[in-house]
Amino acid sequence: MRGRLLVMAGGAVVLLVGVLGAALSASLDTAMLWRMLQGLGFSAVTTASATAAADVLPVERLGEGIGYYGLGQAFAMSVGPAIAIALVSSNPPENLFWGLAVAAGLSLVLCAFCRYERNPGRLPETATYRRMAAKRSAETAPQTAVGGRRGVEGAGAAASTDAAAPAGASADGGNARETAAGPANGHDGRRAFSLNSILEPRALAGGIPLMVISPAFGFGIFFVGLLGTQLGVGNAGLFYTLSAVSMIVVRISSRAFMDRVLPIRLFAVAVVAGIVGYLLLLCTTLPLLSGGMRDAVFYVAGVFYGICLGMTLPVNQTVAVKNSPAERWGAANGLFLLMLDAGIGAASIVWGITNDTIGPAFTICCVIVLIAASLGVAYITYPASAKRR
Secondary structure (H helix, E strand, C coil), rough: CCHHHHHHCCCCCHHHHHHHHHHHCCCCCCCHHHHHHHHHHHHHHHHHHHHHHHHEEHHHHHHHHHHHEEEEHHHHHHHHHHHHHHHHCCCCCHHHHHCCCHCCCHHHHHHHHHCCCCCCCHHHCHHHHHHHHHHHHHHHHHHHHHHCCCCCHHHHHHHCCCCHHHCCCCCCCCHHHHHHCCCCCCCCCCCCCCCCCCCCCHHHHHHHHHHHHHHHHHHHHCCCHHHHHCCCCCCHHHHHHHHHHHHHHHHHHHHHHCCCCCHHHHHHHHHHHHHHHHHHHHHCCCCCCCHHHHHHHHHHHHHHHHHHHHHHHHHHHHHHHHHHCHHHHHHHHHHHHHHHHHHHHHHHHHHHHHHCCHHHHHHHHHHHHHHHHHHHHHHCCCHHHCCCC
């Protein structure tokens, strides 16, 4: 139940080492190894921080709180590419790594403010971590008290019973041997390792729809800036700025609907916004638009992209968390974020191939199909409570 801070801080250290190693590496091969280390650290930080956010939130405002938490994640996914473009375009391009090192170092410093595990009593009364800590204390206290009272009596009773027992046999009929050497079936009482011990399958309810729609975010992160450059858009980075602004507006206003409206309806709004955004991007690739009109459509697409990204992550993460037992929230967030990363990573490889061989218009059409398909998948995987009252 504990260990969020340890995983978070440890992940930040690993991430920082990976970034610095990549900055100082002399070859592409070693840079790839450092890049893998970055991924390891990043996954630890994001999983632990997402679980910590769910731990401290009042249950009745869990969806709203995850929405605010997700603002940081979605904001980074939107603004990050614009900052990266600026750093890579600077002299020298390696400034990108030093900028990333500053971000990793800052995340390590901010870990110092995550102290709720030491004093859960300061959390809201309905916070899940506070309730779990109180339950654990209540279960531990009686056992300690009973053990203290029975300690001396138990020692004397055991001695007299063993004395009266036949030679070579224990008073409990052999259970003592099992206690010392392990259960009779040969196991030591510990659960065997399995994927279920580190990944919570009930989080698939929100993770699968996210994985289906995440290729849209992969295209937005890695290819929209390139598309703007190819089209000759005046300031391609403005797409990310406007998407970030729209996300902030969505998250600030989420208090009015995040815990009141069914998740399937909220996700439907996100899907519609995503489709509109990519249809606008598709229009910019056609000869129908040019000059200032094309640039304006390109920028407006960023607004709808931001709405889609800003709603998709918290809605599906809320579904994944609420569908999992509280003591498994760490494993639930781990699986949820794994599916996000897998969807973005795998699709980005495919998008790179289709962009080069067929063209960005075809790739955008594929993205639109996946966005629409994600809503159908959500109708299948979401629990009944997320689809109807």
